[in-house]
Amino acid sequence: MSLPPALLVAGPTASGKSALALDLAERLDGTIINADSMQVYAELRVLTARPTPEDEARVPHRLYGIRPAARPGSAAWWCGQALGAMAEARTGNRLPILTGGTGLYFAALTQGLSEIPDPGAEARAEARTLLAERGAAALHARLAAEDPATAARLNPNDSQRIARAWEVWRGTGSGLAAWQEKLGPPAATPPWRFTAILLDPPREVLRAAIAARFQAMLQQGAIEEVRALLAQHLAASLPAMRAHGVPELSAYLRRELSLEDAGRRTELVTGQYTKRQATWFRHHPLAERMHTIHARYAGLAQFSERNLADIISFVRSPG
Numbered sequence: 001m002s003l004p005p006a007l008l009v010a011g012p013t014a015s016g017k018s019a020l021a022l023d024l025a026e027r028l029d030g031t032i033i034n035a036d037s038m039q040v041y042a043e044l045r046v047l048t049a050r051p052t053p054e055d056e057a058r059v060p061h062r063l064y065g066i067r068p069a070a071r072p073g074s075a076a077w078w079c080g081q082a083l084g085a086m087a088e089a090r091t092g093n094r095l096p097i098l099t100g101g102t103g104l105y106f107a108a109l110t111q112g113l114s115e116i117p118d119p120g121a122e123a124r125a126e127a128r129t130l131l132a133e134r135g136a137a138a139l140h141a142r143l144a145a146e147d148p149a150t151a152a153r154l155n156p157n158d159s160q161r162i163a164r165a166w167e168v169w170r171g172t173g174s175g176l177a178a179w180q181e182k183l184g185p186p187a188a189t190p191p192w193r194f195t196a197i198l199l200d201p202p203r204e205v206l207r208a209a210i211a212a213r214f215q216a217m218l219q220q221g222a223i224e225e226v227r228a229l230l231a232q233h234l235a236a237s238l239p240a241m242r243a244h245g246v247p248e249l250s251a252y253l254r255r256e257l258s259l260e261d262a263g264r265r266t267e268l269v270t271g272q273y274t275k276r277q278a279t280w281f282r283h284h285p286l287a288e289r290m291h292t293i294h295a296r297y298a299g300l301a302q303f304s305e306r307n308l309a310d311i312i313s314f315v316r317s318p319g
Contacts, residue, residue, distance in 0.1 A: 002318045003193045004090050007311065008035070008106060009099035010281050010290075011199030012274035013244075014209040016297025018051055020199065021099040023300045025059040027308075028097075028315055031089035033082055034063040035100030035109075038243045040078070043069045043232075046217050046225045047245045060094065069229060069240035075108040082109055083190055095315055096192075103280040110194050110286065116179045119171020127167040128237040136162050147175030160239060195314045197307070198281050198290040203271075205296050210270050214245070214263055223249055244270045 007030070009021045021032050034040060038048045042065040050064050062085040067073055082105075086096040098109070130139050136159035143162060144151035147169045154161050169175045201209075214222075226249040234241055241247070248262040248269075257265070281287070291307045300308070 003191055005315050005317070006086060006096040006098065006192045006194050007315070008110075008194060008196035008286070009097060009199075010035075010103075010106060010196055010284075011101065012201075012206060012277040012281075013101050013270055014049075014206055014213050014274065014296070015199035015201050016209075017099045017101070017199055018049070018055070019299075020197065020293075020297040020303070021097050022051070022055055022058060023303075024311070025095075025097050027300070028095050028312070029093070030095040030097040031060040031062060031085070031092070033085045033089070033096055033098045034061070035078075035082070035098045035102055035105045037073060037078070037100075037102040037105065037239065039064055039100065040067045040073050041065065041069045041240045041243075042067065043225065043229050044240060044243055044246075046220045046222045047243055049213065049217070060089070062088070069238060070232065070234055072239050075104050076113055078105050079108045079113060086190075086192065101277050103277065103284065106196075106284065106286075109190065112190075116168060116176070117172050119167045123167040123171030126170060127163040128235055130166065131159055131163045131237045132235065135159075139163065139166060142166070143169070147177070149177035150175040153177065159237070159242065163237065193314075193317075194286060195311065196284075196286045196290045197311070198287070198292045199297050200278060200282070200292055200294050201296040202294070203275070206274050207267070207271055209296055210267050210274070211263075214266055214270075217245065218259075218263075223253070226250055227253060244273065 007024065009017050009024070011017050024030060025032050032051070036048065038044055039050050040063060041048070045065060051061055055061070063081055082098065089096045130142070137156045140151060140154060140156040140162050143166055147165065150165045150169070154165060165176050168179065172179070222245060226246055229240070229246065230250060230253065245266045248257065248266045251257040252259050252262040291310060293303065295302065
């Protein structure tokens, strides 16, 4: 049986993914599906550089701003939403184009997820409390004492994954690494054919783009967006409260940082994150088949005719 095609547009923050996805969607009759863990939150339009209303009017967009910041998303939740949006696109004879910078989402979609039992609300609450009170590094140290196999796989500063690992260990009695071993290979991957485009600009190009983007966000209302988010009095451990720019501008609003310092810190943490993103995508199982652009995307003229021909051939292939 032939499988329908789906296109992934991947790369680090500020590399131009959204612009490329939009150009390709217009050329290939596509539906753009969000694959960024922060762009799902309704309250974060400016700080996550979500597509503008004008862009959304050009082609169908799905999974942007669909979840309140008070309700954390997950790879499993997103995967279910994405598969639904992909099926909807196929029904309308449109190409699903998934774009974003969250590597875990792409892995969940293309490789499947293991079914780990729900650790429960009590374990989740404990993980969030410990993270808020002690910080990621301290919680990672505690995890290493209780579940060293899982802790060894995690960056001590990766607060979201450390909290997830802690709640699984506390709520199920086994660590993530142990569960993955017990469950064996992930569930069957979705019935789609995938190909991918990777935007991989030089570090200095990304740094300049990140700085310019932060200044543009200030002009577009980023401070007001953070002020409105703070008015909800949400837990600091929630993913939306850790989006790049939110902690820094929160500190500015509390008069703990100058706006200039808040900008510098935002640019620094965003730059560090883009380095991790680029490394992850280069080692993704799709990497060998990725069409790579070693520049910040600035228009289809920059996308080689050979790459475009390959993508069109992939889309039109019977599978």
